[in-house]
Amino acid sequence: MPSSRPSNYLLNVEGLTVSFDGFKAVDDLTFYVDEEEIRVIIGPNGAGKTTVLDLICGRTRASAGQVWFKDHELTALKEHQIVHAGVGRKFQNPTIYEDLTVFENLEISYPAGRSVFGALTFRKTKAILERIEEIAETVFLADVLHEPSGLLSHGQKQWLEIGMLLIQDPELLMLDEPVAGMSPSERKKTAALLQTITKGRSVLVIEHDMGFVEDIAHKVTVLHQGRILAEGSMDEIKADPRVVEVYLGH
Ligand SMILES: Nc1ncnc2c1ncn2[C@@H]1O[C@H](COP(=O)(O)OP(=O)(O)OP(=O)(O)O)[C@@H](O)[C@H]1O
Ligand SMILES: [Mg+2]
Known part of the structure; x- marks a missing residue:
């Protein structure tokens, strides 16, 4: 068992396995994601793709194997520790606060907003305001910054x-089917977005839309019955x- 970071990859998944009542949803999976890489995982329904993200972000406990992210062995950590180590994960359905504005949703996600002063009460420094505006610009929401997010498409x-x-x-940013339910023009914009955010960051994406995959993937991993x-x-x-x-023939 390696006791430290085994390579120069950002993410090292080695022998990762999980069984649910004897059924191996992910079975001895080994793959490596480079720094600033966009990796896409594809495969048929039930292949184990979402389960892989669940294992990496600590939502599901591995039965065997290791996940090295920089100097952290993630299977030994709790979900919040994995977030703190620098892994962000987006689920299949958006989990935003619909009653809050776009600005407020970004504000409560700002790390200092939670750790120091509590969710909504921290002092809005100029740096934080600028960061929120910059992110809103990046994700195409600058012109709806003060709209309630429940009104967004x-x-x-x-x-x-x-x-x-x-x-x-x-x-490391992990996205589960980010363009599901998006219009063709929104898909194009999302592809462009992912290209702009890989400076100093790797992205692990699950997607079924092969046009989108073709637009973004540096490398593709095909999962089938829990295996590569x-x-x-x-x-x-x-x-x-x-x-x-x-997969592709269907
Ligand atoms: N917590 C769980 N308990 C039992 N079985 C599970 C659990 N999570 C996933 N599974 C099973 O593991 C298999 C893989 O599921 P997973 O959701 O990872 O597939 P997927 O590749 O993401 O599929 P899709 O493309 O439909 O989203 C499925 O057979 C699913 O029913
Ligand atoms: Mg899934």
Whole structure:
């Protein structure tokens, strides 16, 4: 068992396994994500993709294996410690506060807002205001900054949630089906967004929209029945007959 960071990759997943009542949803998974890489995980429904994110962010406990993120072995940490170590995770459905404005949602996500003064009462320093405005600009919400977020479109809510993660400046950002329910133009903008946020950060994305995957992926990992079926560039994956058979052909 390695006792320290085993390589120069940002994320090292080694032998990761989880069984639910004897069923191995993720089975001896090993993969590595580079610094500033956009990695996409694809695969059929039930392949174990969401479970992989659940394991990395500590929501689900691994049965075996290790996840090294920088100098942290994540399977030994609790969910909030993993967030603190620099891993942000977006779930399949947006989890924003609909009664609060876009600004307030970003404000309560600002790390100091919670740790020092409590959720909504911390002093708004100029630096914090500027950071909120900058993030709102990045996620295309600058012109709706003071709208209640319940009034946003589904796509805008997804962007707000990405903004709420970005404001914590994670070094690894994990997104589960970020463009589900988005219009074609929103998908294009989201692809552009992901390209702009990889400075000093890696992104691990699950997606079914192959056009979107093609736009963003540096490398693709194909999951099937909890195991890696194939891994490589988008072109390599598309040309792999096993991937076509279990996934792309459908
Ligand atoms: N907590 C759990 N308890 C029992 N079984 C689970 C649990 N979480 C996931 N599973 C099972 O593990 C398998 C993988 O599920 P997972 O949600 O990871 O698939 P997925 O690849 O994300 O699929 P989709 O593309 O439909 O989102 C499924 O058979 C699912 O029913
Ligand atoms: Mg899923």
